[in-house]
Amino acid sequence: MSFSGKIKEELERAESAPRHCRLAEMAAIYDFCGKKSEESDGKIVISSENELAVRKFFTLLTKTFNMNTDFVANAGGYAKSGANYRLEIGPGMAADIRSAIRVTTETMRSCCRRAYVRGAFLAAGSVSDPEKSYHLEIVCQDERQALFLAGLLSSFEIEAKTIIRKKYYVLYVKDGTSIVETLNVMGAHVALMDFENTRILKEMRNTVNRKVNCETANIGKTVMAAQRQIDDIRFLIECDSFDELPLSLREMAQLRISYPEATLAELGQMSTPPLGKSGVNHRLRKLSQAARSFGYKGGEL
Numbered sequence: 632m633s634f635s636g637k638i639k640e641e642l643e644r645a646e647s648a649p650r651h652c653r654l655a656e657m658a659a660i661y662d663f664c665g666k667k668s669e670e671s672d673g674k675i676v677i678s679s680e681n682e683l684a685v686r687k688f689f690t691l692l693t694k695t696f697n698m699n700t701d702f703v704a705n706a707g708g709y710a711k712s713g714a715n716y717r718l719e720i721g722p723g724m725a726a727d728i729r730s731a732i733r734v735t736t737e738t739m740r741s742c743c744r745r746a747y748v749r750g751a752f753l754a755a756g757s758v759s760d761p762e763k764s765y766h767l768e769i770v771c772q773d774e775r776q777a778l779f780l781a782g783l784l785s786s787f788e789i790e791a792k793t794i795i796r797k798k799y800y801v802l803y804v805k806d807g808t809s810i811v812e813t814l815n816v817m818g819a820h821v822a823l824m825d826f827e828n829t830r831i832l833k834e835m836r837n838t839v840n841r842k843v844n845c846e847t848a849n850i851g852k853t854v855m856a857a858q859r860q861i862d863d864i865r866f867l868i869e870c871d872s873f874d875e876l877p878l879s880l881r882e883m884a885q886l887r888i889s890y891p892e893a894t895l896a897e898l899g900q901m902s903t904p905p906l907g908k909s910g911v912n913h914r915l916r917k918l919s920q921a922a923r924s925f926g927y928k929g930g931e932l
């Protein structure tokens with residue numbers, strides 16, 4: 632199952648205990664899945680291809696309102712119609728529900744704002760697999776809805792951005808920390824732990840990769856430097872200038888050629904008397920300068 636799917640299952644099961652929170656979550660699902668165009672006679676129609684959102688609305692409905700015969704109840708309370716799941720509530724009861732689930736940013740308590748975000752995500756949200764990328768979005772029907780939701784998120788200090796995709800206003804959050812905070816706001820605690828675990832592993836892997844790349848690069852540099860030093864020395868030998876060099880440089884040159892893979896420290900240990908890294912480096916540099924002074928052009932840095 633997708634990461635989004637798991638979150639939605641968790642959110643569908645999550646209980647909104649107080650009545651005010653249940654109403655807020657219903658308000659969100661109604662805002663995002665309500666078919667306003669089919670409500671001319673006053674009924675409420677909830678319709679979505681996402682069964683979890685419709686089921687959650689139904690669950691909240693039965694927990695919050697006294698069901699009566701006015702409620703069009705078939706076996707499950709809602710039914711599949713075409714590609715969508717559909718729930719209809721007759722005009723009498725719909726009026727009560729409509730007035731109960733009216734929400735405004737100003738009057739909403741923090742617990743209800745969380746419940747609303749949860750309902751909105753359940754109805755129209757998705758999160759990409761954190762293994763691949765960090766992206767959480769909620770598809771809003773219009774700008775008003777996007778602004779309302781962005782306002783709720785910003786009350787939790789989560790900054791969401793909006794892009795227009797086709798005719799929709801898509802609210803999205805891109806960085807890992809904000810996604811974790813959004814999951815926290817919605818009460819998706821299991822998903823939050825999963826997300827964090829993946830994020831930690833991913834960052835550890837990146838650190839290890841960076842270190843390996845860095846070490847490989849350093850090894851590469853060392854090998855290239857050694858090769859340049861050997862080229863310089865070969866040139867000196869070939870142009871018969873080698874014997875003119877001081878003994879200390881000739882000794883170093885021989886060590887370098889005999890041990891092409893040795894580090895500067897290792898070359899230093901093999902010298903007589905032993906030398907430090909900077910001493911070795913100094914002599915190798917002298918050899919390069921000598922090669923250049925005899926006209927060697929290769930092995931430029």
Ligand SMILES: [Zn+2]
Binds near residue numbers: 649651743744
């Ligand atoms: Zn509440």
